[in-house]
Amino acid sequence: xxxIMLAIFAVLLILSFPVGYALVIAGTVAVLAxxxxxTTVVLLKIFQPTQSFPLLAIPFFILAGxxxxxxxxxxxxxxxxxxxxxxxxxxxxxxxxxGSAIFGGVSGSAVADASALGSILIPWMRREGYPPALAAxxxxxxxxxxxxxxxxxxxxxxxxxxxxxIARLFLAGIVPGLALTAGLMLACWWVGRRKNLPVVKVERGxxxxxxxAVAALPAxxxxxxxxxxxxxxxxxxxxxxxxAAAYALLVRAVLYRDLTIRRFGTDIIIxxxxxxxxxxxxxxxxxxxxxxxxxxxxxxLADWALSTLREPxxxxxxxxxxxxxxxxxxxxxxxxLLLGPIFVAVAHKIGLDLIQLGLMMTLNLAIxxxxxxxxxxxFVASAIARQPIGAVVAxxxxxxxxxxxxxxxxxxxxxxxxxx
Amino acid sequence: xxxxxxAPPAGVTPAxxxxxxxxxxxxxxxxxxxxxxxxxxxxxxISIDVIVRYVTHSxxxxxxxxxxxxxxxxxxxxxxxxxxxxxxxxxxxAVRQMPERIGRIVVALSQIPIAATFIYLAWTGIEIIxxxxxxxxxxxxxxxxxxxxxxPIAFVxxxxxxxxxxxxxxxxxxxxxxxxxxxxxxxxxxxx
Numbered sequence: 125x126x127x128i129m130l131a132i133f134a135v136l137l138i139l140s141f142p143v144g145y146a147l148v149i150a151g152t153v154a155v156l157a158x159x160x161x162x163t164t165v166v167l168l169k170i171f172q173p174t175q176s177f178p179l180l181a182i183p184f185f186i187l188a189g190x191x192x193x194x195x196x197x198x199x200x201x202x203x204x205x206x207x208x209x210x211x212x213x214x215x216x217x218x219x220x221x222x223g224s225a226i227f228g229g230v231s232g233s234a235v236a237d238a239s240a241l242g243s244i245l246i247p248w249m250r251r252e253g254y255p256p257a258l259a260a261x262x263x264x265x266x267x268x269x270x271x272x273x274x275x276x277x278x279x280x281x282x283x284x285x286x287x288x289x290i291a292r293l294f295l296a297g298i299v300p301g302l303a304l305t306a307g308l309m310l311a312c313w314w315v316g317r318r319k320n321l322p323v324v325k326v327e328r329g330x331x332x333x334x335x336x337a338v339a340a341l342p343a344x345x346x347x348x349x350x351x352x353x354x355x356x357x358x359x360x361x362x363x364x365x366x367x368a369a370a371y372a373l374l375v376r377a378v379l380y381r382d383l384t385i386r387r388f389g390t391d392i393i394i395x396x397x398x399x400x401x402x403x404x405x406x407x408x409x410x411x412x413x414x415x416x417x418x419x420x421x422x423x424x425l426a427d428w429a430l431s432t433l434r435e436p437x438x439x440x441x442x443x444x445x446x447x448x449x450x451x452x453x454x455x456x457x458x459x460x461l462l463l464g465p466i467f468v469a470v471a472h473k474i475g476l477d478l479i480q481l482g483l484m485m486t487l488n489l490a491i492x493x494x495x496x497x498x499x500x501x502x503f504v505a506s507a508i509a510r511q512p513i514g515a516v517v518a519x520x521x522x523x524x525x526x527x528x529x530x531x532x533x534x535x536x537x538x539x540x541x542x543x544x
Numbered sequence: 545x546x547x548x549x550x551a552p553p554a555g556v557t558p559a560x561x562x563x564x565x566x567x568x569x570x571x572x573x574x575x576x577x578x579x580x581x582x583x584x585x586x587x588x589x590i591s592i593d594v595i596v597r598y599v600t601h602s603x604x605x606x607x608x609x610x611x612x613x614x615x616x617x618x619x620x621x622x623x624x625x626x627x628x629x630x631x632x633x634x635x636x637x638a639v640r641q642m643p644e645r646i647g648r649i650v651v652a653l654s655q656i657p658i659a660a661t662f663i664y665l666a667w668t669g670i671e672i673i674x675x676x677x678x679x680x681x682x683x684x685x686x687x688x689x690x691x692x693x694x695x696p697i698a699f700v701x702x703x704x705x706x707x708x709x710x711x712x713x714x715x716x717x718x719x720x721x722x723x724x725x726x727x728x729x730x731x732x733x734x735x736x
Contacts, residue, residue: 139654140639140721142632144623149661163668164675170665171672171695174616180590183583183618359594366590389580393625396579400622401631407619455633497637 126419129154129412143458144401147408151415161418169411173403177362179284182232183399184365185275188346189231190391191372193240195382197343201226202244204340207333209309210326214316216249217258218309219324221266225305226340228270229347230372232277233398234456234493238267238501242508250509253322258315258519260509261494265523266308267501268490271456272301274350275365277402278456278489282482284406285413285464290361291354296479296541298351300487300534307526315522342375402457409461422469429470436474440535443467444488451492455500459489483541484534491527494520560715568708568724571701572628579621582614589614605683612681616691620698627705629724636721648713648720655710662703669696 129150136146152166173179192198202223209218223241231237242263249259271278274294283290315321326332337344346368353364376383416422433439450459463485471481493501496517506516533540593607626632639647669692676689712723 136654136657137635138638139650140634140636141654141658142634144632145658145661148665149657152661152665164672167665167668167672167695171616171692174619174691174694175612177611180586180611180615184587184590187583187587363590363594366587366594369587370591392580392583393576396583396618396622397625397629397631398622399619400579400624400626401633403619404623404626404632453635453637458633498635500633 125154125158125160125415126421128157129415133412137453142404143454144404144408147405147412147458151408151411154415165414166411169414170407173284173406173410176284177360178280178290179403179406181275181280181290181362181365182277182402183395184362184369185232185277185280186236186398187391187395188365188368188372189227189233189236190394191369191376191383191388192230192343192346193227193236194387194391195376196380197340197375198227198240198244200336200339201343202241204336206324206326207328207336210324211328212313212316213323214312214314214321215324216245216252216254217262217312217316217321220245220249220259220262221269221305221308221312224266224269225273225301226343226347228273228301229350230343231270232275232280234267234270234490235500235504237270238263238504239508241267242505246505246508252324255319255519256509257511257515258319260505260511260516261519261523262308262312263508264494264499264501264505264516265520265527267505268487268493268527269301269304269308271486271490272297272304272483274298274347274354275361275368276486278460278486279482280361281402281406281457281460282464282485285461286468286478286482288478288482291357292479293482294354294361295351296483297486299540299542300483300530303533303540304487304527304530307530308523311522311526342379346371405455405458406461409458412462413465416465422466425466426469426473430473436476437536439470439474440476440484443470444484444531444535447485447488448491448495451489452495453498454492455498456489456493459492460485477538477541480534480538480541484531487527487531487534491524491531494523560711564708564711567704568628571624571705575621575624575628575701578617579625582618582621586611586614586618609681609684612688613684613686613691616694620694624698624701624705627702627709630709630722634721639720644720651720652710652713655706655713659703659706662699662706666696666699666703669699 132153133146133150136149137143155161155163155166202219205219205222205226209215209222212218220241224237227237227241246259246263250256274297276294276297279293279297280290283293350364350368353359353367354361359367429439433442447463450463467481467485468478471478493499496502496513502513502516506513589607589610593604596604639650642650673689673692676692677687679688680686681688709723713720716723
């Protein structure tokens with residue numbers, strides 16, 4: 125079944141079938157063609173993920189992010205970041221990175237981050253004299269901090285395929301997330317000095333900073349709340365996601381009073397559609413994963429990888445290279461779900477910690493979000509800046525460098541993804 | 545709501561354009577309503593369950609079971625809306641390299657296997673509904689087939705959407721991957 129399935133999937137993907145559809149068709153045809161199992165199994169496998177309580181965390185983290193960021197809070201957050209780092213070289217770039225880190229604590233999605241922060245910061249950076257392609261490059265790369273700092277949709281997906289704990293993955297993401305933030309801010313500073321980028325004039329002083337901090341406080345509290353609830357096991361990740369959404373609703377309705385019924389309805393619909401997009405890939409991958417497992421493919425591939433490559437470091441390197449190639453073409457959620465079961469089997473063989481694997485996969489495939497030819501944050505940021513993809517990528521190399529250095533650290537230094 | 549703002553597709557007779565708009569409009573409005581109701585209900589039910597659990601240290605049985613019933617409907621409605629708005633992620637690279645006319649034909653023809661697969665799956669789904677009609681959720685005393693029912697319905701709507709997409713790709717101008725209006729760029733894609 126596996127061979128038929130992979131062949132069909134590859135052909136359909138090239139013909140521009142949506143990834144989820146391609147997976148459903150490939151899986152269904154493979155089951156039908158071999159005829160060993162009843163076709164009702166296809167339906168049961170497709171249905172199974174909709175019965176998963178942990179996956180319900182995805183829509184509510186999306187709702188929380190969407191609710192918080194569609195109002196004034198997004199602007200307050202940028203203003204707060206500007207009072208902190210705006211006055212340094214490449215300051216607005218650093219504001220963008222820092223904003224992504226704080227936003228990442230609210231939303232679990234890099235694409236949401238790129239579109240929310242990009243629409244505020246790219247026009248601003250442009251006005252201050254940043255080349256628009258550079259503004260887009262900073263936005264597209266900084267956005268991936270959102271999937272490292274909890275909450276994170278890709279980590280929930282990895283938890284689903286690996287049976288690891290969502291809470292432990294989230295907590296392990298903090299250090300790499302902050303390291304990426306620091307690294308990218310440094311890169312912005314360096315680019316700012318080299319290109320002699322303007323320094324923004326922001327009001328300074330403790331009073332100004334304090335005021336901005338208070339205004340942005342609701343966005344800063346949420347990630348801390350999420351971490352505390354998860355760290356001390358007060359609530360399950362799904363419950364935490366619902367609490368986060370309720371908190372966001374309260375902040376918008378009571379504190380900022382800028383939430384209309386219509387806007388709330390739009391946020392709910394955005395949540396349902398986004399959930400639909402990711403769930404189509406999840407249910408299809410569940411079918412594909414089941415076919416692969418019945419034919420023992422993950423274990424056999426793991427055995428093969430170990431006997432040909434022998435050294436664990438070489439296996440890890442090969443996994444990373446494979447992911448970088450796959451990530452260039454396939455979107456992050458699909459890549460995690462498809463490669464996850466195979467890599468988990470490999471990790472068991474070479475004694476790689478699953479949390480470390482999860483972080484490695486999330487970061488590596490998130491890099492695919494801002495690499496050409498297919499990269500979602502790259503597309504979103506380029507579209508906002510109205511710049512061709514090529515021009516944006518040409519500005520990107522300092523940020524690639526930082527991301528790859530971090531990927532190496534996460535892949536080979538277990539202490540980096542230490543979990544409490 | 546969104547469907548009413550469509551201009552009639554160029555190249556189709558007014559009557560043909562109307563039929564397309566009515567079909568897509570009906571699919572969209574029914575799935576938007578389903579998505580709205582199921583998402584809100586999930587939000588409320590889980591919130592109540594969390595509150596009750598921390599106040600009384602015991603869980604409400606029905607609130608535990610409701611997500612099993614609601615999440616499939618929310619998922620399936622979201623998948624259909626995403627199909628209507630062209631939000632499902634595809635790798636458009638190869639087709640973008642083709643001459644425009646060929647690209648249109650490829651995308652239109654590709655809707656046929658999509659529609660065929662989903663019709664077949666909907667058909668199989670009816671079998672599952674017959675099997676599960678006798679299985680009850682222990683607390684709610686509701687047959688589990690109520691949850692499974694979301695699948696064949698969504699699959700039929702996905703099949704029809706594939707067919708209207710094929711017609712739109714062949715008869716409308718503009719970008720061949722954007723044949724309908726949806727939300728703003730990026731707004732429906734927060735999963736990665």
